[in-house]
Amino acid sequence: MNANIENKLKLIPHKPGCYLWKDQHNVIVYIGKAKDLSKRVHQYFSNNVSLKTKKLVEKIYDIDFITVNNENESLILENNLIKMHKPKYNILLKDGTNYPYIVLTDEKHPRLIYTHNMNIYKGKYFGPFAPHIFNSYGIYKFLLKLFPLRKCQKIPHRKCLHYDMGHCLGPCINKINNEDYKKIENDIINFFNNDISEIINELYNKEKAYSENLQFEEAKEILDITNSIKNIWMKQNVNIISKQQIDVIGFYSYNDFITIVVLSYKNGKLLAKNQQISHINSDINEAIISYLCQFYLDNFNKPDICYIALNDINIKQLSLITNIKFINQPVGKFKTILQLAADNAKMFYKTNFLQFIKKASIFENGFDELKKILNEESLHLIHMFDMSNLFNENKVGAMIALEEGNFNKKLYRKFIIKNQFSTSDVSCTKEVIFRKYHDAIKQNEKLPDLIIADGGSQQVNVINETLTKLNLNEKIKVIGLVKNKDHKTEKIYLDRNKIFNLKKDSNLYFFVSRIQDECHRFAITFFKNKKISSLLKRKIEEIPGIGKKTAEKILSRYQDINDLKKVSLQELSQFVNYKVASLIKKYIK
Numbered sequence: 001m002n003a004n005i006e007n008k009l010k011l012i013p014h015k016p017g018c019y020l021w022k023d024q025h026n027v028i029v030y031i032g033k034a035k036d037l038s039k040r041v042h043q044y045f046s047n048n049v050s051l052k053t054k055k056l057v058e059k060i061y062d063i064d065f066i067t068v069n070n071e072n073e074s075l076i077l078e079n080n081l082i083k084m085h086k087p088k089y090n091i092l093l094k095d096g097t098n099y100p101y102i103v104l105t106d107e108k109h110p111r112l113i114y115t116h117n118m119n120i121y122k123g124k125y126f127g128p129f130a131p132h133i134f135n136s137y138g139i140y141k142f143l144l145k146l147f148p149l150r151k152c153q154k155i156p157h158r159k160c161l162h163y164d165m166g167h168c169l170g171p172c173i174n175k176i177n178n179e180d181y182k183k184i185e186n187d188i189i190n191f192f193n194n195d196i197s198e199i200i201n202e203l204y205n206k207e208k209a210y211s212e213n214l215q216f217e218e219a220k221e222i223l224d225i226t227n228s229i230k231n232i233w234m235k236q237n238v239n240i241i242s243k244q245q246i247d248v249i250g251f252y253s254y255n256d257f258i259t260i261v262v263l264s265y266k267n268g269k270l271l272a273k274n275q276q277i278s279h280i281n282s283d284i285n286e287a288i289i290s291y292l293c294q295f296y297l298d299n300f301n302k303p304d305i306c307y308i309a310l311n312d313i314n315i316k317q318l319s320l321i322t323n324i325k326f327i328n329q330p331v332g333k334f335k336t337i338l339q340l341a342a343d344n345a346k347m348f349y350k351t352n353f354l355q356f357i358k359k360a361s362i363f364e365n366g367f368d369e370l371k372k373i374l375n376e377e378s379l380h381l382i383h384m385f386d387m388s389n390l391f392n393e394n395k396v397g398a399m400i401a402l403e404e405g406n407f408n409k410k411l412y413r414k415f416i417i418k419n420q421f422s423t424s425d426v427s428c429t430k431e432v433i434f435r436k437y438h439d440a441i442k443q444n445e446k447l448p449d450l451i452i453a454d455g456g457s458q459q460v461n462v463i464n465e466t467l468t469k470l471n472l473n474e475k476i477k478v479i480g481l482v483k484n485k486d487h488k489t490e491k492i493y494l495d496r497n498k499i500f501n502l503k504k505d506s507n508l509y510f511f512v513s514r515i516q517d518e519c520h521r522f523a524i525t526f527f528k529n530k531k532i533s534s535l536l537k538r539k540i541e542e543i544p545g546i547g548k549k550t551a552e553k554i555l556s557r558y559q560d561i562n563d564l565k566k567v568s569l570q571e572l573s574q575f576v577n578y579k580v581a582s583l584i585k586k587y588i589k
Contacts, residue, residue: 004355008063009045011351012038016074017067018081021089024061030089033078035071056089066263066273067344069336075099076128080269099128100136102143104188109150109171110181112188114140124185126192138225143191146199147184200226240333242268244304248334250341251288252349256280257356258287259349262295263341264303275348277356285314289321294409296322307334309342359510366511367405373492373500373508374477376449380404383436384452384515386523387417387428397432398523400515401448407518414526426458433466441470452512453480454519456493481512489516543587550580 014036021030034040043049044057068074076099082090103113105123113121114137129136144151148169151162155172162168169176191199203226210219240246246265251258258280264272274295280287288310296302302324308315309329318326329338371379382402387395401411415432433451440447451467453459460480467473480493489512492500502509540551565588573581 002061005060005063007354008351009038009042012041012063012065013067013347014038015067016069016071017065018074018077019063019065020081021056021060021087022062022064023059026062028085028087029059030056030087031078031081031085033071033074035074037065037067041065059089064273065347066270067340067347069340077270080271084271101125101127101129102136102140104185109155109176110185111149111151111153112140112143112147124189126188138221142225143188146191147188149181149184240265240268245302247303247306248337248341249292249306249308250338250343250345251284252342252345253280253284254349257349257353258284259345259352260288260291261341261345261348263337263344273344275345277349277352285310289314289318292318293321296324307338309338362507362510363514364405366507366509366514369506369508370511374450374479374494376477379449381446381448382450382452382515383448384454384519385429385432386454386519387425387432388523388526395428396523396526397428398519398526399432399436400519400522402515407515412522425455426462429453429455429459430462430466433463434470437467437470437472441472447472448476451476451478452515453478454516456480456482456491457496460493460495481516489513540584543583546580546583550576 016033016035017037018031018033019037019041020028021032023029032040041063044053044060049057066077068077079099100114100116103115103121103123103125105111105113105121107123110123113123115121127136129139145167148167150168150171152160152172157172159170159173160168163170163173169180203222207219207222207226210216210222242265245267248263248265249260250263251260253259256279257277259275259277262272262274263270264274266272276291278287278291288308292306292308302322304325306318306324306326307329308318308326310318310326312328315326315328318324327334329335367379371377380403383399384402385397385399387397395417397415397417399413399415401408403411413436415435417428417431419427419431437447439445451463453463457480460478463478464473467476467478481489482491482493482499484490489509490502492502492512494500502512540546569581569585572584576584
């Protein structure tokens with residue numbers, strides 16, 4: 001057990017939720033759920049575990065967790081996360097079915113349907129019901145008896161046994177008006193959402209009668225249904241009925257630090273949690289706005305709506321900058337989910353703060369060590385570059401910046417490689433360096449004290465040659481990060497006569513690895529977004545009657561296929577002519 005996990009185990013809460021085991025590459029290898037996270041996670045490190053569990057524990061490098069309100073939520077969340085991440089060591093639920101729903105259809109003569117799939121039937125969905133807690137099919141059969149809706153898939157021309165038993169209104173032989181159905185619909189909604197005391201009392205009396213008549217199997221069945229109905233009142237906020245992509249943002253501040261957690265719902269399912277601890281340099285609201293603006297500007301798949309507990313002025317500012325609809329703290333379900341996000345932010349702070357401080361200290365010491373080996377008293381501004389492409393397509397470059405030893409995302413830059421003859425990282429680097437600093441000179445921008453190349457002598461030499469053409473070689477120092485055969489950084493290339501060997505346990509090694517990972521992340525994110533955009537453009541251009549200009553016009557407004565699926569024909573036809581809009585919607589469908 002490493003020190004990081006040991007510290008987290010002391011602080012993990014006694015709450016229901018899901019735990020996510022991660023390997024040294026931050027890849028999720030196992031997802032589990034628990035009534036009590038602390039007790040369950042500690043069991044992995046006891047002596048009484050199987051050989052299979054021991055092998056899993058050997059792979060564990062870090063742990064993350066999401067707390068929820070009850071066991072039902074933890075079961076549903078586990079299902080969602082396993083289906084999304086497909087962890088290596090999970091077997092159950094990996095490709096299984098979804099948890100069941102009960103649907104009240106909106107047909108002319110409505111039915112109650114039991115289904116594992118959403119959106120197959122049109123109507124009101126209730127659930128999902130985790131089978132470990134709910135006798136969901138028993139509830140469904142009970143509802144069929146309780147509410148006299150039609151049972152036949154197709155309405156026959158004569159009455160059936162259900163009608164004779166009083167379990168159906170008999171639309172096959174009777175004329176049923178909408179008012180009758182409306183009353184039943186309201187009763188069903190009340191059953192799932194409001195007072196169920198009368199039904200519980202009725203079931204209790206039935207159970208008592210069965211027990212007195214020594215009909216214990218029937219009594220047990222009634223008891224199971226009663227307990228399941230009571231469990232419905234444990235409302236879950238892991239799955240919601242919504243086709244929109246929704247983010248719910250919670251935060252927690254203490255002293256000069258703030259933790260921000262983003263819970264992401266897609267197609268009504270909670271599928272992701274993003275989190276961050278950072279210093280509060282001035283104002284809490286400013287720190288939140290700064291983080292969220294950068295988070296959503298980097299994020300290609302933006303949500304339709306964000307819920308967050310901020311005042312109207314900050315809500316408006318966020319909406320304008322990110323072009324996302326932010327909503328202030330609401331009432332009802334999302335008020336509860338906002339509290340859940342805030343609780344997760346507080347827990348993340350408690351379990352990760354010491355690790356954050358330790359990393360910050362190592363990072364700061366590594367920065368000081370870099371200044372020493374370069375014989376520089378100060379490095380006010382550092383730029384680092386990375387290139388990315390796949391089979392020489394969608395070639396891009398990226399630059400990150402550190403100001404006084406800290407990442408400054410406002411200074412990050414992206415570059416689309418324009419020269420079609422730039423076929424290597426070296427030639428792409430040459431183009432990007434020239435464009436960046438040629439523009440910097442023209443616009444009188446602040447120049448860096450140091451440029452770090454993601455490579456050795458070739459990259460360093462081409463950067464120095466390009467800077468010489470711009471008369472900047474005497475003003476800016478250039479170094480490179482040299483990797484070994486395993487693609488791990490092991491040396492710093494200072495110049496032809498000087499190479500500095502890195503020790504893997506040094507602060508400097510952590511510093512250069514951290515900035516290298518950040519630069520690579522920024523470049524890869526940009527590359528993926530451009531690749532998706534390029535594929536979408538290609539697909540749109542395949543539609544008969546649509547050319548490059550129309551495709552580019554559409555892509556300037558809608559970033560991916562999901563955006564085009566969501567937009568209505570009326571809205572799309574305001575942006576391009578109705579005929580073209582109809583072609584696009586037909587093609588996507």
